[in-house]
Amino acid sequence: MKTSDIPNALIDWFARSGRALPWREDDFPAWGTLVSEFMLQQTPVARVIPRLAEWLERWPTPADLAAEPSGEAVRAWANLGYPRRALWLHRAAVQITEEHGGVVPRDVPTLLALTGVGDYTARAVAVFAYGDRHPVIDTNGRRVIARAIHGQAEPGPPRAAADLADMAALLPEEREAARDFNVAIMELGQVVCTARSPRCEECPIRSACAWVGAGSPEYFGPTKTVQATYAGSDRQVRGLILRELRAAHLPVTGVEISGLWADRVQLDRALAGLLADGLAVESQGGYVLP
DNA sequence: AATCCGTGGTT
DNA sequence: TAACCAAGGAT
Numbered sequence: 001m002k003t004s005d006i007p008n009a010l011i012d013w014f015a016r017s018g019r020a021l022p023w024r025e026d027d028f029p030a031w032g033t034l035v036s037e038f039m040l041q042q043t044p045v046a047r048v049i050p051r052l053a054e055w056l057e058r059w060p061t062p063a064d065l066a067a068e069p070s071g072e073a074v075r076a077w078a079n080l081g082y083p084r085r086a087l088w089l090h091r092a093a094v095q096i097t098e099e100h101g102g103v104v105p106r107d108v109p110t111l112l113a114l115t116g117v118g119d120y121t122a123r124a125v126a127v128f129a130y131g132d133r134h135p136v137i138d139t140n141g142r143r144v145i146a147r148a149i150h151g152q153a154e155p156g157p158p159r160a161a162a163d164l165a166d167m168a169a170l171l172p173e174e175r176e177a178a179r180d181f182n183v184a185i186m187e188l189g190q191v192v193c194t195a196r197s198p199r200c201e202e203c204p205i206r207s208a209c210a211w212v213g214a215g216s217p218e219y220f221g222p223t224k225t226v227q228a229t230y231a232g233s234d235r236q237v238r239g240l241i242l243r244e245l246r247a248a249h250l251p252v253t254g255v256e257i258s259g260l261w262a263d264r265v266q267l268d269r270a271l272a273g274l275l276a277d278g279l280a281v282e283s284q285g286g287y288v289l290p
Numbered sequence: 291a292a293t294c295c296g297t298g299g300t301t
Numbered sequence: 302t303a304a305c306c307a308a309g310g311a312t
Contacts, residue, residue: 040307041308041309082297084311085309088311116309120309186308196305197301225293230296235296273294
C-alpha cells in the first residue's frame, strides 16, 4: 500500500468496523452535533453519551437552552469537566438564537465567531452536520498523520496551520468521501492508533505506515507540557466548590464553602476565580450558579 | 505562546 | 500507584 491509498483504505475500514455512536446517526440534528462537539472537547466518548442524550431531550433546540439561565447548563453539565464549556455552550445558544434565527451556522467563519467554538469544532460542525468539504484535525488525526506520514511516534505540540495543511493534503476531493475520511482518521486514532500501545496488528494502513516502515522508532523531539498534578491544585478546589453549587438549590454560604478545603488562601483564590469566570455569583449572602 | 481550565478511566 | 490521557479553547 502507498501513502496515496491511505484515505480510501481508512474509508473502507470505517465502513466495516466504525462504531455506531449517537452523533453518527442519520438525520442527527446540527444542534446535536454542536452539543456533542462541545462535550467531546477533552472528555472521553463514553462519558459524553449519557449526558448528551439528557441534554438534547431537555433542550432540543438552541432556543430552548437560550431561554434558561446559564446556571442550568452548568448544572446539567454534571461531571463532564471543564464547566466553562457549559457556560460557553449556553452563550453560543444565545448567539445562535439572537443572531442566526435559531439555526446552527454552516460557514466556518460564522461558526468560529461563536463562544467556545475554535478551529476544530467549527470544522467538525461544518463537515459532520452539513457535509461540507473541509479538513478536520484533532488530537487523534494528528497522531495518525505523525505516524503514517511523518514516521514519528508522536505528533508533538499542535501547530494549527501545519496540522491543517497535512490533513488537507490527504483529503479526498469528493464531499462525501472527504467527510468519511475525516471521521475515519479520528476513529483510527481513537481505537487502533492509540497514544499508548497502538494496535498495529489490527491497523488497516499498516503497510503504508512510515513509522512502522522505519521500525517504530521512539519519539525524540519537542514534548508536550505535562499537565499539572490535579491533587491539591486550584482546579480541584474549584471543582469541589462547583460540585456544591450544582447540588444546591439554595445559596451556599461562605461557612459551608470554608468547610470544603483547609487552605483558606487557596480556597479564596478558587472562589474568586469562579466568580471572575461567571461560574458562580453572589446571592443573598451566599453563592449560586449564574 | 505558555498556561489555565475538571474529571475519571487506564497503564 | 503515579502518571498519562482524553473529538480543545480562551487568554
